[in-house]
Amino acid sequence: MNLIPRSRATDWIVDARKFVDETPTSALVALTIGTVSILSSLGLFFTASPLTSVTLLVFLVSAAYGWIRHRELTARAVTMAMTASMILILALIVVFIFVEAWPAFDVARAEVFGISVPGLRLFVQTEWAPRAAERYSLVPLIHGTVMVTLVATLVAGPLGVASALFVSEIAPAAVREVVKPGIEILAGIPSIVYGFIGFTIISPWASEQFDLVGQGTYLFVGAVVGLMALPTVVSVAEDALNSVPESMKDGSLALGTTDWQTMTTITLPAAFSGVSAAVLLGVGRAIGETMAATVMLRNSPQLPEPLYNVFYGYDTLTSAIAAQYGEATADQLSALFAAGVVLFITVMFLSIGSQLIERRMKRQLGGHE
Known part of the structure; x- marks a missing residue:
């Protein structure tokens, strides 16, 4: 009898092995191809590659095959992929906003007790004059x-x-x-x-x-x-x-x-x-x-x-x-x-x-x- 409690990571490994053992090989292949193709499509889309449509077509074909042969597993995988894509897109939007805003915070630095604080002048100044003095205050x-x-x-x-x-x-x-x-x-x-x-x-x-x-x-x-x-x-x-x-x-x-x-x-x-x-x-x-x-x-x-x-x-x-x-x-x-x-x-x-x-x-x- 095993008296040592298993960690959550160990439980995930055991569940993953059980999933692989119980899932048909054709379903695993379709799932792997679909996952790789949708991730590739997302990456190629952000690089404006013409191969985006090819990888997207591969994903649609693998999803259609899985829907015909292994509907329940495919439905779970597709919904999980869509959720992960949504979270990734939101994360990229947040990163993009902060990256684009950083030059303004960097330029508007101000020192407080000898420490340079990015963007402090944006919240201390009161003048917004982009053309006359190039001053920006929020x-x-x-x-x-x-x-x-x-x-x-x-x-x-x-x-x-x-x-x-x-x-x-x-x-x-x-x-x-x-x-x-x-x-x-x-x-x-x-x-x-x-x-x-x-x-x-x-x-x-x-x-x-x-x-x-x-x-x-x-x-x-x-x-x-x-x-x-x-x-x-x-x-x-x-x-x-x-x-x-x-x-x-x-x-x-x-x-x-x-x-x-x-x-x-x-x-x-x-x-x-x-x-x-x-x-x-x-x-x-x-x-x-x-x-x-x-x-x-x-x-x-x-x-x-x-x-x-x-x-x-x-x-x-x-x-x-x-x-x-x-x-x-x-x-x-x-x-x-x-x-x-x-x-x-x-x-x-x-x-x-x-x-x-x-x-x-x-x-x-x-x-x-």
């Missing part, structure tokens, strides 16, 4: 993004949670069947449509009513982006509210509480983690919004005076990338990639945070991860 862009995101969160957060509570707990079945498809339709409207409506209707009205010079304000851009993020918040928050066990609600009602008291003291606190995740996802949508901000804002990176003035709107990270990418020089292009790195890291942390919060909600409510 501070005005980050400020604009934060202002738009705050306004959008104030719009999408309360409205989204209230709408989700209505759809989940209050609305009759007939109303729910109409409202839910309507929310999904709102999620499918292209962002440029929202931006065009904001530019042609909201911005001129705001400019006239508030006596503004020019169009585009953080206040109304944030409101438009908040309406765009609203379907995401409503859908995720509604799922969180629906996941609260009915036994908790019935127990509260049995103690003599009203429906409103049950919703505010039982349902919302129990689903708080999921609702928070919904708001975080909405914030991520607001941070990454491009077209509405590009159409409505002035596309002139600078800081307003005072900093909390929401009645002027200059630029955000996404709108600067969209507006300046086509005519950017080498250093300016690297600075725009640096803005993309900031966006990527911010949205990544928001997504991870929302997933962690959602897992916490499932554990609290006795769900399964």
